[in-house]
Amino acid sequence: MRGALWDWAYAWSVMPDLMRGFALTVQLTLISAALALSLGFVWSVVRLAGVPLLSPLAWFAAEFFRGTPFLIQLYVVFYVLPNYGIAFSPDATGVLVLGVYGAARSVELYRAGLESLPQGQWEACLALNLPLSYVWRRAVIPQVAPVVLPMLGNLVIVMFKDSAVLSTITVLELVSRARDAGLASFRFLEPLTLAGLLYWAVSYAAARGVRRLEARGGHR
Amino acid sequence: MGIVDRSEPMKATASQGRPIVRMRGVRKAFGPRVILEGLDLDVGAGEKVALIGPSGSGKTTILRLLIGLTEPDAGTIEIDGQYLWHSSRGGTLERADEAHARQVRRCVGMVFQQFNLFPHMTALQNVHEPMEQVLRLKRPEAKERARALLARVGLGEHVDKRPSQLSGGQQQRVAIARSLGLQPKLMLFDEVTSALDPELVGEVLGVLRELAHETDMTMLIVTHEIRFAADIADRVLVFDAGRVVEDGSPEIVLKDPSHPRTRQFLRAILER
Numbered sequence: 001m002r003g004a005l006w007d008w009a010y011a012w013s014v015m016p017d018l019m020r021g022f023a024l025t026v027q028l029t030l031i032s033a034a035l036a037l038s039l040g041f042v043w044s045v046v047r048l049a050g051v052p053l054l055s056p057l058a059w060f061a062a063e064f065f066r067g068t069p070f071l072i073q074l075y076v077v078f079y080v081l082p083n084y085g086i087a088f089s090p091d092a093t094g095v096l097v098l099g100v101y102g103a104a105r106s107v108e109l110y111r112a113g114l115e116s117l118p119q120g121q122w123e124a125c126l127a128l129n130l131p132l133s134y135v136w137r138r139a140v141i142p143q144v145a146p147v148v149l150p151m152l153g154n155l156v157i158v159m160f161k162d163s164a165v166l167s168t169i170t171v172l173e174l175v176s177r178a179r180d181a182g183l184a185s186f187r188f189l190e191p192l193t194l195a196g197l198l199y200w201a202v203s204y205a206a207a208r209g210v211r212r213l214e215a216r217g218g219h220r
Numbered sequence: 221m222g223i224v225d226r227s228e229p230m231k232a233t234a235s236q237g238r239p240i241v242r243m244r245g246v247r248k249a250f251g252p253r254v255i256l257e258g259l260d261l262d263v264g265a266g267e268k269v270a271l272i273g274p275s276g277s278g279k280t281t282i283l284r285l286l287i288g289l290t291e292p293d294a295g296t297i298e299i300d301g302q303y304l305w306h307s308s309r310g311g312t313l314e315r316a317d318e319a320h321a322r323q324v325r326r327c328v329g330m331v332f333q334q335f336n337l338f339p340h341m342t343a344l345q346n347v348h349e350p351m352e353q354v355l356r357l358k359r360p361e362a363k364e365r366a367r368a369l370l371a372r373v374g375l376g377e378h379v380d381k382r383p384s385q386l387s388g389g390q391q392q393r394v395a396i397a398r399s400l401g402l403q404p405k406l407m408l409f410d411e412v413t414s415a416l417d418p419e420l421v422g423e424v425l426g427v428l429r430e431l432a433h434e435t436d437m438t439m440l441i442v443t444h445e446i447r448f449a450a451d452i453a454d455r456v457l458v459f460d461a462g463r464v465v466e467d468g469s470p471e472i473v474l475k476d477p478s479h480p481r482t483r484q485f486l487r488a489i490l491e492r
Contacts, residue, residue: 118334118336120332120334120336121336121338123289123332123336124332124336124337124338126287126288126289127287127289127328127329127330127332127399128329128350128354128398128399128402129322129325129326129354129402130350130353130354131353134349134353138338138341138349139338142340143338143339143340
């Protein structure tokens with residue numbers, strides 16, 4: 001059976017490990033996505049608020065995180081920061097770095113969304129003397145959300161796939177599990193294929209959801 | 221000569237009683253382009269003033285300055301006796317903050333060329349929600365007043381429609397009702413018919429005419445509709461290159477302008 005193209009029995013035997021990795025991948029993605037979207041929102045408001053020093057800093061930080069490889073950021077936090085007494089577990093490092101990286105990327109999306117709102121809407125709010133909390137809650141967010149949500153959805157899908165990089169810092173997520181299974185038996189075909197299929201199934205379903213969201217936004 | 225007051229001789233620049241608008245030495249430039257320079261302007265409470273003149277002459281900028289959408293580079297603006305961007309402390313003027321401007325412009329309303337309604341809300345929500353927020357009315361009362369206002373501008377049937385389901389003229393009437401809901405003493409109308417198809421202009425001008433005749437609200441109307449301006453305004457200001465070149469009753473300004481530029485401008489507009 002060793003030479004067979006696809007060994008069903010072996011594939012079945014690695015599934016429990018893969019599913020454990022898959023569960024961790026999904027968890028890490030959801031936590032970092034929550035971090036990314038909330039931090040990213042605050043980050044873009046600070047960026048756009050025109051606060052001296054703070055806003056340019058927020059702009060620069062977003063550009064910096066978007067403009068450097070995710071892998072480098074991950075290695076710096078995992079291998080360099082511990083030398084200065086700042087150390088996290090592999091899982092925490094992964095969530096933190098993936099979350100901040102996603103947040104930096106979401107800053108651009110929130111900005112694009114806010115800029116899609118016609119200037120006249122802000123002017124009407126000012127002319128009506130509406131309180132700022134109302135302006136955001138009732139005028140801005142309901143108009144900007146249909147534009148921004150699909151973009152954020154796509155970002156989360158990208159983060160889900162990028163989480164594979166966490167395998168390089170010993171996080172036992174899906175790719176690590178597939179690789180370890182392969183190394184243990186010298187058969188990589190089944191675990192890697194199954195891992196790829198799991199990524200694809202989730203991404204595909206999520207992308208369909210995003211498309212439905214886009215379609216709904218377009219009807220408004 | 222239907223309305224007697226209008227034919228009586230009056231000094232047009234005299235603002236009866238306390239001025240609701242007082243601009244002194246106002247300068248506004250956008251980059252190297254100077255829009256207004258050393259502008260002095262008084263508008264008396266209750267006056268209906270039409271601002272006319274070629275585009276780029278600074279009319280719209282005046283409205284935007286009066287509601288605080290832009291700040292003057294120099295000079296002072298008083299609304300109903302209060303400085304918009306300054307506070308007077310012991311006789312000297314100090315620069316005041318946004319919160320102060322916010323409080324002063326509460327008595328000013330503005331209607332825009334592009335309506336600027338909230339597209340995701342119904343006509344009724346567009347009108348009653350600001351009333352709740354700004355006048356602190358309870359929802360049922362705000363709704364009731366909003367319905368009455370919408371009925372008054374002829375939209376009683378359309379209160380539950382969204383802007384996209386209404387014609388431009390109807391949207392603009394919702395926008396007028398929205399501003400009126402906040403009970404401004406001073407209403408600014410910025411070319412409110414310019415974005416409308418010709419057949420929809422009349423319905424909006426009709427609402428303005430009614431407001432002009434039936435309320436004591438002060439109205440500043442930037443318009444290209446000269447005949448309309450002549451009909452409803454007590455006073456016409458003609459602008460050119462950021463300066464007032466004519467100021468007087470419509471009879472005087474529109475029928476016998478003194479400035480050659482005004483004659484030229486009026487001829488151009490009337491011949492359209």
